[in-house]
Each structure stands twice: as C-alpha cells, then as structure tokens.
Amino acid sequence: xxxxxxxxxxxxxxxxxxxxxxxxxxxxxxxxxxxxxxxxxxxxxxxxxxxxxxxxxxxxxxxxxxxxxxxxxxxxxxxxxxxxxxxxxxxxxxxxxxxxxxxxxxxxxxxxxxx
Amino acid sequence: xxxxxxxxxxxxxxxxxxxxxxxxxxxxxxxxxxxxxxxxxxxxxxxxxxxxxxxxxxxxxxxxxxxxxxxxxxxxxxxxxxxxxxxxxxxxxxxxxxxxxxxxxxxxxxxxxx
Numbered sequence: 001x002x003x004x005x006x007x008x009x010x011x012x013x014x015x016x017x018x019x020x021x022x023x024x025x026x027x028x029x030x031x032x033x034x035x036x037x038x039x040x041x042x043x044x045x046x047x048x049x050x051x052x053x054x055x056x057x058x059x060x061x062x063x064x065x066x067x068x069x070x071x072x073x074x075x076x077x078x079x080x081x082x083x084x085x086x087x088x089x090x091x092x093x094x095x096x097x098x099x100x101x102x103x104x105x106x107x108x109x110x111x112x113x114x115x
Numbered sequence: 116x117x118x119x120x121x122x123x124x125x126x127x128x129x130x131x132x133x134x135x136x137x138x139x140x141x142x143x144x145x146x147x148x149x150x151x152x153x154x155x156x157x158x159x160x161x162x163x164x165x166x167x168x169x170x171x172x173x174x175x176x177x178x179x180x181x182x183x184x185x186x187x188x189x190x191x192x193x194x195x196x197x198x199x200x201x202x203x204x205x206x207x208x209x210x211x212x213x214x215x216x217x218x219x220x221x222x223x224x225x226x227x228x229x
Contacts, residue, residue, distance in 0.1 A: 003159075033216060033217070035217075042220075043219040045217065045218075048216060055214045056215070103148075103162055104217060106159060106161070108158075
C-alpha cells in the first residue's frame, strides 16, 4: 500500500496570508490526525478527523482549521499567518474506528516558512 | 494530562554497540499504548516499535527492543548492533484509551559514530 502523502512538501508564505495543506491517508484508513512540529515546542496535536467529522482538537487558535472529505483525504488551513506558524506540519493516518488506539503512520510533512 | 518525558536530549553510540534511550510517562489510565518513532534528518517519521500496556512481554523488532516497566511508568528503547542508519531523532509517544491524541516526548537525538 502507498504510504501517507502530503502536498506540498515546502511552502513559503508571508505574514497575513493563508495556506492550505493536503494529506492523503493510507488506503482504507479513515482517521487522519495533524501535528505541528517546531524546535521549541516539539510535536503538538492540532486535530483529528474521522469520517468527515472532527473528533478531537488540540489547543490551537481558531486560525487553524481542517476538514476531511468522503475519500478520507484531509486538508488543514491556517489563516492570517504569523511568523510563529513556521513549522513542519505532519499528517498521520490510522485504521481503527476508535481512533487513537491504533498505530498512526506519518507522512513526510509540509515545511511551512512564514516570512 | 498525560505527559511523556525523554531526559536525554542527545546520545551517541559507536557503530555495532548497544544503546538505550529512556522514556518515562505519566498517566492514570491502565489501558494505553506506547510507541517509539524514528525521524531521520529531513526524512519521514517512521514507527520503530509499539507496546500495549496490557502485555507484560516486552516488544521486540529485530535489533530494537523495549524495557516496559508499567509500575514505574518507564519505557526504554534498546538498539543493538547500532548502524549508521540508526542516526535520527527518536520520539517516545503515548496514547490512551478512546479518541485521544498521541502525546510525544521532546525527543532524543542519536548519533552513531563509525
């Protein structure tokens, strides 16, 4: 099976702009989670989607949003970008309907740089 | 809230030697899962090993094994016969029951010396 894919791999934006990142899970996986990775804060959970519904949300401002489509592909959007949003954004997929208690497999990430 | 602590920011090991990475966690749950993930420089995070809390037997995957001490809330990773390709950031992660997210430690950067 193909792994988790994320597009684009690299993005450069300026403050105030918005950005949309995409994630395609492993075939058959219905749960998609997003994480932000920075050198200072490490890996932080953004949100999780299952069957087009947000099932869990981390402690991020409302500028961070996401959605999931019927084919399980997911997008996350960041509006009004700030310098501190520069990070590696990782997507992970898992298969269990309960979510959480199954192994999450990660994509290569999208490196976002905000200037 | 659950927390995961990796007390060794950096470690190094000679090629072919054995190294142990430490991880402790805090939880009041009895049913949970623990993971070690590896993230090579500028490369994808991959699963190294997984341990279910209800299993007393320590998980093993080839050269990688864990020492799971549930009462002590400790979950260390042992890498035997270290190879240059083992150089990476290693993250310990916890996930509880239900729809809860992965909680990661800060990571340990492992260098392998030829």
